[in-house]
Amino acid sequence: MSLQVDNVTLARRGEQVDGTLHLTPHHLIFSHTPPVSPEDQIKGVITRPRELWITYPIIAFCTLRPAPAASRQLSSIRLRCRDFTFVCFYFVNEHKARDVFESIKQWTCKSSRIDKLYAFSYQPPPPEKEFNGWELYDPRKEWARQGCLDEGKAWRLSEINMNYEFSPTYPALIPVPCSISDNTLNYAGRYRSRARIPALTYFHPVNNCTITRSSQPLVGVRQNRSIQDEKLLSAIFLTSRSERPLASFSTTEKETDSSSPETSQVMVPELNNAEELEDDLLAATRGDPEDHRSIYGAQQSNLIVDARPTVNAFAMQAVGLGSENMDNYKFATKAYLGIDNIHVMRDSLNKVIDALKESDVTPLGPNRDQLARSGWLKHIGGILEGARIITRQVGLTHSHVLIHCSDGWDRTSQLSALSQICLDPYFRTLEGFMVLVEKDWLSFGHMFRHRSGHLNSEKWFQIENERIGGDPNRAFGDGGGAGKAIENAFLSAKGFFGRDNNSRDSLPDSDGELQSYDSDTPVKKPPAPRLGVSEKEITKPKETSPVFHQFLDATYQLLHQHPTRFEFNERFLRRLLYHLYSCQFGTFLFNNEKERVDCKANERTRSVWDYFLARREQFTNPRYDPVIDDNQRGKERLIFPRVSETRWWNEVFGRTDAEMNGPRSSAAPSDIPESTVLTGIETAGTNSAELKSLDHDPPPSTTPDSTTTRNVKMAAVQGAISKRRKFVADGVFYAELNEFFQRELAEEGYSGVEVRVTPTVTDIIVRATHTQEVLGEQGRRIRELTSLIQKRFKFPENSVSLYAAKVQNRGLSAVAQCESLRYKLLNGLAVRRACYGVLRFIMESGAKGCEVVVSGKLRAARAKSMKFTDGFMIHSGQPAKEFIDSATRHVLLRQGVLGIKVKIMRGSDPEGKAGPQKTLPDSVTIIEPKEEQPVLQPMSQDYGAKAIAAQQAAEQQRLAEQQAAEAEGGAETFAQE
Structure with missing residues (x-):
């Protein structure tokens, strides 16, 4: 069944062409013959018709504007596509326009059935038949490539989810630590939303650190905890430090293979068990001195990343969800990234569309002010900043990272995939990027069908003159017709007063429908939809969001900032976004791996990777440099996003770089004038x-030099x-x-x-x-x-x-000794013993004096301070600045935070190595006076001839006596010899 309409005018970017419109079961096709120039007519050049193909699922919004014959205007249908194509069709006959509108609506909505989409009837051309993209990703092969399954490693592939009963949204094979049994996983799954437990997604081959992902914990207002979840996360964070199994954990209930309704509840352990857990964690972290080996980084750097804003995470506790209580996870720290949820991202993209919505009828550029107010670049920058933090934590700080948001399939997938692109050059290749999408997006259950709205909605089709209120260019309207508007108002009121307490519509952070986690509370299910269609397959406008689009946009930012580090080009990303919505392939039609297996997608549809592999040369970056050399700048293994350089991806919006990003500034950074605004610090000393x-x-002055x-x-x-x-x-x-x-x-x-x-x-x-x-x-x-x-x-x-x-003498370095004392306390050494050891080592290294102060909860509940001193110490004046070396640190122990301060009094050193070259002010050298010679004759004021003669005679007599004495002494010495 198809429909053909002649004499249709197509308007796009302010240009209009006449042609024929064809409506087939899967595509809308507009064909026209371009005009032939006089020169081509003379040459007899035959011009081939040109065609514009639009697949129905890619239509995001359709508006019919009927025009009666008496108005002397043409009826029109305006289409906005999800690949940001804006077109308008003008019809001479209003009835034809209505028929086309209804046909597009019918073919687009497809009666809400996945198997009616084009992917299930698509026949690939011969080049694509040579490839099988469904076999591109093999979980065992990928984990073996990363090295986590090698002999001696601390990881294994659990088959607890082989039948998808443990977690329907997780893959069949889940990488977990070897020290964790499937029984422990079974209990830990009850503490995580939808049983999405912490699971490995990336294993760093250099430092053995990992990126794991999960969903939010079921903390709730009662601050619930799970010993099994804490044990699982602790084992993950210990995998890079030791190959020995984790120390045993004591729980309030023994692990058994059977479960009952009582044991399925989240267990809240007693206080003594919590203390045993912490002791076991410290003991497992500490290890034996003789078994100590070089490790990467400090375990205190392990990070739990909550992608949500802090307020949103705490608000989720009202419905039994929330975020980790870090008192129970003292082996890690937590960071909130503040990335907004799917609803904010959808609204942001709608604002971008508002700035571009007249693209079909006008050639003018987008509204730059509206683009700036959309906040789209701010959201992209926030995602890139989160990926930068994770990349730095794993690649440079050599620590483990756990990522989660609400359900762990939207923001978590963005951060996990982008971090791996920055960490691993393999994922920057064409096939590596395909494997990354298969692993972190498809296998770990990103809801492509819900987020992309493949089955469309009748709400997105409107007749303009029959609609009451609303914006016809908004992505998701409220239906058309006066009766429909009134009906919607009543339904909204009814929905408000009859809303279920478990609804997530009013929550500040939600990525989908709320799942009831209380087994005693019955779940209220909505009424079954019409036409016998499964409720899961109905498109819900509030669950659509450009999550994967944002990931591709962030990847484009990395590609633009590091153009030689990627094997694929920008067109590959743009075309991948198109096929996300085209429904030509079965890759992005389902919400998780279970749905693809149940529908036998690998047998009934083709993979999107067949399309790209068959046209590899079109999507290859000619500037790609595959050489990895950490010794050469620009070829390092790691890449980092430059968040300040985030820009508009103008190609995907169908605009030029100047229209979206503005004209490039030709001024060098040094040519930019400095701000004339003075701060309080800058004006502090100015008159x-x-x-x-x-x-x-x-005032005017007559002085010529006043100017x-x-x-x-x-x-x-x-x-x-x-x-x-x-x-x-x-x-x-x-x-x-x-x-x-x-x-x-x-x-x-x-x-x-x-x-x-x-x-x-x-x-x-x-x-x-x-x-x-x-x-x-x-x-x-x-x-x-x-x-x-x-x-x-x-x-x-x-x-x-x-x-x-x-440092030549680390005993005289306050920073080094402060760190030494810190690690002694972390390893469980008593405070007095640790402080006296540091004090003795400092004094033996040549210090004049030393002072060590430790403050905090040392043993009892009340905080106190202990001071250890030895030698001489100066506390004031300029010498205290020159001779005293001090350092301050803090250490987190089980009982609380301790403050450490070390002060070392160094002595004077003329060479300037062990101390200042100058001496202390109180170091005074008393010089012995010279021996005075007796005055032989008083000074005379008579300078006459007699006085001079007398002085000469006296001098001769003195010399004679001296010579006689020396002769007598020499004779004595000779006689003795």
Whole structure:
């Protein structure tokens, strides 16, 4: 069955062409013959008809504007497609326009059945038949490639979900630690939304750290906890540290293979069991001294990432959900990323569409103000920032990361996939990216059918003149017709007063329908839909959202910022977005792996990867450089997104770069004028009268040099301000740099940093006790730190160099001894013993004095402070700044946080190695006076001839006596010999 309408005018980007409209069961086809130029007519060139194909599922909104014959206007149908194609068809006959509108509506909605979509009748061309994209992703092969299944590793593939009864939205094979049994997983699944337990999604081959993903825990207002969930997460975070099994955990109930209604509830352990759990965690983390081996990073850096805003996560506790109580997960820290839910993202994209909605009838560019107010780039930047944090945590800090949002299939998939693109070069290849989509999006249950709205909705088809109120260009309207509008009003009121308490419509953070987690509360099911269609297959406008579109947009940002690190090009991403909505292939038609298996999608449909593999040369990046060399800048294994450079993906919106991103600025960064706004710090030392004189014109003066004087004064004030601004900026830079190294090089004995600036390069000298660990294997670690500093502080390329200087005497370094004391306390050593050990080591290293202070809950519930001192210590004056080296740290123990402060009094060292070259002010040297010679004769004021003669005679007599005495002494000595 098909419909053909002649004399139809197509309007697109302000241009109009006449042609014929064909409506087939799966496509809307507009064909026209372009005009032939006079030269081509003379040459006899035959022009082939051109066609515009629009598949029905890609239609996002359709509006009919009927025009009676008396109005002398043409009836029109306006289409907005999900690939941001805007077209308008004009009809001479209103009845023809209505017939086309109803036909498009009928073919698009497809009676809400998945098997009526084009993918189930699509016959591929011969090139595509040579490929089978369904076999591209093999879970066992991919996990073996990552290396987590190698002999001696701490991971295994659990088959607890082989029949999809444990978690219908999870894959059949779930990677979990070897130390965790399936029985433990069974109990842990009851504590996570939809039983989406923490499962491995990426294993770093260099440091054995992991990215795991899950859904939110069932904390609720009662602050429920699950020993099994804590055990599972602890085992995941311990996989890179030790190959031995995890220490046993004591629970209030023994693990059994059978479960009853009582045991299916979330277990809340007693206090003594919680303490045993913490003791076991510390013991497992501590290990035996003789078995200690070099590890990557500190376990305190392990991170639980909650992608939601903090307020939203806490609000979910009202319905029995929420976020982890970190008192029960003390082996990790938690970070909220503040990424909004699917409803906010849908509204943001609708605002972008509002700025582009006149694309069919006008060639004008989009409204730049509306684009800015949409917040789309802010959302993309937030996702990229989250991926940057996870990449840094795994790739540089060498720690484990657990990611979750609400149900763990929207924001979690975005962050997990983007982080792996940044971490693993394999996922930046064409086949690797396909495997990534199969693994993190399809296998882990992203709801493509619900989020993409493949089955469409009749609400998205409107007749303009019959609609009351509303915006005809909004993506999801409220239906047409006056009667329909009144009916909707009554239904809305009825729905408000009869709303179920379990509804998620009013919750601040929701990614879909609420699932009841209380077994005692019956679940209220909505009435069955009409036409005998499964309720699951009906498109719900409130569950649609551009989640996968945002992932492709964020991938485009990485591709644009690192154009040589990706094997695929921008067209590949754009075409993939098109086939997300085209329903030509079976890849994106289902919500999870179970639905694809039940529907036998691999037998009844073709994979979207067949299309790309058959046309590989069209989607290959010619600038791709596959070489991975951490010793060469620009070819490192890791890449990081530059969030500040987030831009509009103009190609996907069908616009030029200038229309979406504006004209590029040709001014160099140094040419951009500095802001004239002065802060309080910058004006702190400036004379207020001088500043006031700059704000107002001076009174007329007859002095000829008044203008010169004013210019000189202005230059002096501006010079003082610029100096203060530079002083503040340098101080902030040094503080941030010092904080960065304290966090990154804590285990390497970081003891300070020195910055030397030259006209061509900035040298940063890092002082540490273990310089070899700072350098890393073949200098890899210091290159990673250099790259990170360059990107963090926006240094020009090749303008910063990092050096490692060894601390000669770590006993005189307060930072090193503070870290030493911190790790002694973490390893369970008593406070007094640890402090006395540090005190003795410092004094034996040549210190003049030492003071160690530990404050906090040392043993009892009440906090107190303990001070340990030895030797001589100065507490005030300039010598305290020159001779005292101090450091402060904090350590998190089971009983609370302890504060540590170490002060070392160094002595004077002329060489300047063990202390300052100058001496202390109280160090006074008393010089012995010279032996006075007796005055032989009083001074005489008579300078006559007699006086001179007398003095000469006396001098001769004295010399004679001296010679006689020396002769007598020499004779005596000779006689003795």
